[in-house]
Every structure is written in C-alpha cells, then in structure tokens.
Amino acid sequence: MLLTITYKGKNTQELGFLLHKNPDRAQQFELAYGKAYVFYPEVSDESTTAALLLDIDPLDLARGKVGSRDGGLFDYVNDRPYAATSFLSTAMVRIFGTAMNGKCDKRQELADTPLDLTARLASLKDNGDTELAKQLFEPLGYRVTVSRTQLDEKFPEWGSSPYIDLTISGKVKLSELLNHIYVLIPVFDKQKHYYMAEDEIKKLLEHGEGWLADHPQKEKITRRYFTARKSYARRAMDILNENEGADTVEEEQETPEKEVFTPLNTQRMETVRDAVLASGAASVIDLGCGECRLTSLLLNEQQIRRVAACDVSVSVLEKAAQRLHLDRMQPARRNKLTLMQASLTYRDKRFEGYDCACVVEVIEHIEPMRIPAFERAVFEFAAPRTVILTTPNREYNANYEHMEENALRHGDHRFEWTREEFRAWTEHICEKFGYSCEISGIGTNDEKLGTPTQMAVFTKAG
Structure with missing residues (x-):
C-alpha cells in the first residue's frame, strides 16, 4: 500500500515539519500487521513529496493475527496486503496523528494555511464504479484523476481491473487532506480489518468534523464506512443531520422522543x-x-x-x-x-x-x-x-x-x-x-x- 503527498510552492521542505517526519532520513514503524515506512522520494524548495509505504505480511494475517480468516487458501491468496484498505487508514493515525489533528508547534501558521497539495493512492478497490472517486472527492474541492488498467492485455475478455490509482489535487490544509483520505479509504473498500465497535461512530464524526455533514454524499459515505453495521450508520447520520441544523431556529413544537436502539x-x-x-x-x-x-x-x-x-x-x-x-x-x-x-x-x-x-x-x-x-x-x-x-x-x-x-x-x-x-x-x-x-x-x-x-x-x- 502506498500513499504519497506532494507539496508544491515555496519552501516546500517544510512538509517535514507538518508531518513531523524528517526528510533527511527514512523511518520505519512496527505495526501489528507488518511494517510501515516513511520516506521522501523528492525534496526541493519547489516540490517535496512524502511517501507512506505499508509492507503487510500475508503470513502474519493467516496466523491468527489482525485480519486473519483463520484457515483456507484465501488467507494466503488475497488482495489484503496490496490494496489500499483500512490498514492504511489505521497506519495514518498511528504515524501522522499529530498532523491529522492540525498541530505543528514549529510551523503552526503553515498548518493552518491551505497549501497546494497532491495525494496519490495506489490500488484503491472501487469494483469498477468509475464515478465513485469523483463523487467522494470533487465536492471537497479536489481535482480528481483516476487510472485503471486491464486485468491482462492478452485476455481483454477478462475486463478491467477492479482497482484504481487515484490522484487528488487542491488548495487545502494538510490536516484536512489526511482526514479526508482516512475516512474515504474504507468507503472504497467496504471492509474493515478489525472488529467495529460503537466507538467507530465517534471516530467517523471526529475525522469528518467540519466537512462530512455538508457533503452531498454523506449518506453513502456513512453507509459504506460501516458496511453491514446499518445501526451505526443510522446513528451517525442522525448526529450529522442534527449538527447540520444546529444553527437554524428550533421549532417550538416538541420532537417525538427517539426510540433507544440496542445493537x-x-x-x-x-x-x-x-x-x-x-x-x-x-x-x-x-x-x-x-x-x-x-x-x-x-x-x-x-x-x-x-x-x-x-x-x-x-x-x-x-x-x-x-x-x-x-x-x-x-x-x-x-x-x-x-x-x-x-x-x-x-x-x-x-x-x-x-x-x-x-x-x-x-x-x-x-x-x-x-x-x-x-x-x-x-x-x-x-x-x-x-x-x-x-x-x-x-x-x-x-x-x-x-x-x-x-x-x-x-x-x-x-x-x-x-x-x-x-x-x-x-x-x-x-x-x-x-x-x-x-x-x-x-x-x-x-x-x-x-x-x-x-x-x-x-x-x-x-
């Protein structure tokens, strides 16, 4: 799994301060399901690129660790180590958590400033839904480019790949970009590698604060984020709709009390x-x-x-x-x-x-x-x-x-x-x-x- 973020403009090496990762050296992080690496393939005053690479061990997944299916050929032959999934979202929180919160003691004014940023995600699984990427990212102000290849040029009847390489560009705060990606990656894949508990509602609302309630596809995002957990999706939507109307004048008549939902x-x-x-x-x-x-x-x-x-x-x-x-x-x-x-x-x-x-x-x-x-x-x-x-x-x-x-x-x-x-x-x-x-x-x-x-x-x- 590979995510790259490119900052273009002046003094772009300051991307290292924003991400809290030094451009002069590669860093390695141990995760429960493999390793993650942060490095900078491009560094200059005009353009700097940071890369987050996940190296997931499929044998670790098959041995009963996070994401395992406990047996069968699927444990060893699948797309989990390669396609951009919730594994990547989890790694982002672990490695770029401070940047996602919009904090940067040394360059706080830069963290609060919209920058010319481009993010690239390899192998997002959209299952051939060619409009999905645009539906999700264009309302947030991004320019969206999607590339898809055939499964095999020698066998065109096999059709196109269910995976895309996605590029999004825009003038946006780094924290906003990271949170957009964090929330929307699982919307593509519709499969979390971990058990979803009720605190997942809080995660979605925290990372979607300031933008999800106004997104025209918020219902679709919420449904797919929670996959089969329809009750969580409904509760998240209720909160988002309440927040959307928070600044309007309240009606005088009392609203009926909502039924308490039990998972x-x-x-x-x-x-x-x-x-x-x-x-x-x-x-x-x-x-x-x-x-x-x-x-x-x-x-x-x-x-x-x-x-x-x-x-x-x-x-x-x-x-x-x-x-x-x-x-x-x-x-x-x-x-x-x-x-x-x-x-x-x-x-x-x-x-x-x-x-x-x-x-x-x-x-x-x-x-x-x-x-x-x-x-x-x-x-x-x-x-x-x-x-x-x-x-x-x-x-x-x-x-x-x-x-x-x-x-x-x-x-x-x-x-x-x-x-x-x-x-x-x-x-x-x-x-x-x-x-x-x-x-x-x-x-x-x-x-x-x-x-x-x-x-x-x-x-x-x-």
Missing part, C-alpha cells in the same frame, strides 16, 4: 444470558468465547457460580483477559472464572461437568466437514444439560444493502443456514444425542425473512 450483538448476548439463567444453570462454559462479552455478563450473575471461557486462539484469549481486567479482578469474581485454549472439534475433558454450554456465533466459522466432530465434542462427550447456540439467518442477509447475492455475512463464515436448514440440523441433534430443542429469533423481525440471528436452546432428555 444486535448486545441483544444477542443479553438474550443468551437470560436463557442461561432460565435454564437454572449454576455452571456455564462459553465455547468460542471471543472477546468474552457473554462471559462478562455471566460473571455478574449471582446464580452462576462457575464460568469457563474457551477459544482456539491464544491471542484472542489474551485480549479477552485484558478486556476483563483479569489482573485486577476482585478475588470472588476471579475465582469464578477459568480461561482455556482448546478446539471445539476435538473431545476435551475440560468441557465436561458444566450445566450449560453456550456456542454464540461460532458454528458458522467451522468447516462443514468438521461439524460432525463438533457435534460429538459438545453433545456426546461434554453433554451438558443445556446447550444454547446462535447462528446467523442467511435469509435475513437480503436486508443488508451492500451484500452481494449469495454472499456470507462475514469473510470467515464457512456457511450460513436458512431457518429451514437450521431447524433440520437441530432435529438431527435431538434425534442423535437425546435432546429436545426450542428455536427462537434475536433482533428485528422481518415478516418474510425472519430475524438476523436464530437461537436454539437444547435440553438433555431425562
């Missing part, structure tokens, strides 16, 4: 917790615990005397321990908890002896050929009295605007079941392992498509 993941965790309590369980194992959001809720319940959290990824467990503040957890709470690394497709005696097992948004990440092994590990060998399992409802995906037909909700999903397929699988489990089952939905109900999440509560017969 689907929060609804899911609270519903599973309630099902655990309703089962009467005193001990619970959270299989595929991830960030331990469910585990955290269960630890708060007096009814639950013992909680185990299991995940196949050691790094995920380490992050979960940090999230739970394990190092300073109160002794009574800490004594309830066990963290363990294990695979759900192998028999593990540590899974045994719990009243309830929770498998929340996990089964769809398992290769279909390994589902029978998962079934035996949970329902035959661990065999808790209650098993609570949630998984996406594939039919509901039609409600997500930017999902292609037959696409899966997440890049790491190996499959997603329709409601009929899920019911058939639960009936198979009950017949084979001696359970009864109740199925329900979580999230907004669509009369035709059902709810986004489907939940099964299995109860051991006898």
Whole structure:
C-alpha cells in the first residue's frame, strides 16, 4: 500500500515539519500487521513529496493475527496486503496523528494555511464504479484523476481491473487532506480489518468534523464506512443531520422522543444470558468465547457460580483477559472464572461437568466437514444439560444493502443456514444425542425473512 503527498510552492521542505517526519532520513514503524515506512522520494524548495509505504505480511494475517480468516487458501491468496484498505487508514493515525489533528508547534501558521497539495493512492478497490472517486472527492474541492488498467492485455475478455490509482489535487490544509483520505479509504473498500465497535461512530464524526455533514454524499459515505453495521450508520447520520441544523431556529413544537436502539450483538448476548439463567444453570462454559462479552455478563450473575471461557486462539484469549481486567479482578469474581485454549472439534475433558454450554456465533466459522466432530465434542462427550447456540439467518442477509447475492455475512463464515436448514440440523441433534430443542429469533423481525440471528436452546432428555 502506498500513499504519497506532494507539496508544491515555496519552501516546500517544510512538509517535514507538518508531518513531523524528517526528510533527511527514512523511518520505519512496527505495526501489528507488518511494517510501515516513511520516506521522501523528492525534496526541493519547489516540490517535496512524502511517501507512506505499508509492507503487510500475508503470513502474519493467516496466523491468527489482525485480519486473519483463520484457515483456507484465501488467507494466503488475497488482495489484503496490496490494496489500499483500512490498514492504511489505521497506519495514518498511528504515524501522522499529530498532523491529522492540525498541530505543528514549529510551523503552526503553515498548518493552518491551505497549501497546494497532491495525494496519490495506489490500488484503491472501487469494483469498477468509475464515478465513485469523483463523487467522494470533487465536492471537497479536489481535482480528481483516476487510472485503471486491464486485468491482462492478452485476455481483454477478462475486463478491467477492479482497482484504481487515484490522484487528488487542491488548495487545502494538510490536516484536512489526511482526514479526508482516512475516512474515504474504507468507503472504497467496504471492509474493515478489525472488529467495529460503537466507538467507530465517534471516530467517523471526529475525522469528518467540519466537512462530512455538508457533503452531498454523506449518506453513502456513512453507509459504506460501516458496511453491514446499518445501526451505526443510522446513528451517525442522525448526529450529522442534527449538527447540520444546529444553527437554524428550533421549532417550538416538541420532537417525538427517539426510540433507544440496542445493537444486535448486545441483544444477542443479553438474550443468551437470560436463557442461561432460565435454564437454572449454576455452571456455564462459553465455547468460542471471543472477546468474552457473554462471559462478562455471566460473571455478574449471582446464580452462576462457575464460568469457563474457551477459544482456539491464544491471542484472542489474551485480549479477552485484558478486556476483563483479569489482573485486577476482585478475588470472588476471579475465582469464578477459568480461561482455556482448546478446539471445539476435538473431545476435551475440560468441557465436561458444566450445566450449560453456550456456542454464540461460532458454528458458522467451522468447516462443514468438521461439524460432525463438533457435534460429538459438545453433545456426546461434554453433554451438558443445556446447550444454547446462535447462528446467523442467511435469509435475513437480503436486508443488508451492500451484500452481494449469495454472499456470507462475514469473510470467515464457512456457511450460513436458512431457518429451514437450521431447524433440520437441530432435529438431527435431538434425534442423535437425546435432546429436545426450542428455536427462537434475536433482533428485528422481518415478516418474510425472519430475524438476523436464530437461537436454539437444547435440553438433555431425562
């Protein structure tokens, strides 16, 4: 991934002061997903260019680190190390954060001055939407140039590349340029390399301050920035629209109170917790615990005397321990908890002896050929009295605007079941392992498509 910024005019070497990076030497930065380099391929009084180059190790991505899909050929053959994506946005904040804030102690007057700047981004993925770059950058006052090549000149029937090289030029403050690029890169790619939490709304609004609310494509930018997180996009748009009207005279009549929105993941965790309590369980194992959001809720319940959290990824467990503040957890709470690394497709005696097992948004990440092994590990060998399992409802995906037909909700999903397929699988489990089952939905109900999440509560017969 390569971003270059060129400053033309007088004393352009001062770009080094604005970026807080010395033009006389190259600098290297260690990132969680590879390395970044800042260097200046051109330095003169009339024109100076700074370059940010990301060298992402695809093997690091495939070994369970940031952006991994945990298995399969896609981990090793993909465009993630090469196309300009949210990896680049994250690196910009890390490396050019002070410049993005518009601060420069030595040249503050220059930081506050619009400059003749040109930025070039290599390999932005627009999937052939030739007007997208102009729609996004021209309203901000930039001159936009886009170049695209054929996939292979010898095979013209393959068509054009889904990637563009983008050049934008204009009279703009450096901080504005950097923030424009930071926000709009993910709008092209529509895929974040990290889990999006609610603080992502704050990030968008902070980096979009002063320009996003007035952008004619603000709704499109917001939708694509949050990809499938439609609730986050709606909340961001509500705030942007409120800010847009902040200087107008308020109407005398009272506006109706807005309905409080609860994110689907929060609804899911609270519903599973309630099902655990309703089962009467005193001990619970959270299989595929991830960030331990469910585990955290269960630890708060007096009814639950013992909680185990299991995940196949050691790094995920380490992050979960940090999230739970394990190092300073109160002794009574800490004594309830066990963290363990294990695979759900192998028999593990540590899974045994719990009243309830929770498998929340996990089964769809398992290769279909390994589902029978998962079934035996949970329902035959661990065999808790209650098993609570949630998984996406594939039919509901039609409600997500930017999902292609037959696409899966997440890049790491190996499959997603329709409601009929899920019911058939639960009936198979009950017949084979001696359970009864109740199925329900979580999230907004669509009369035709059902709810986004489907939940099964299995109860051991006898």
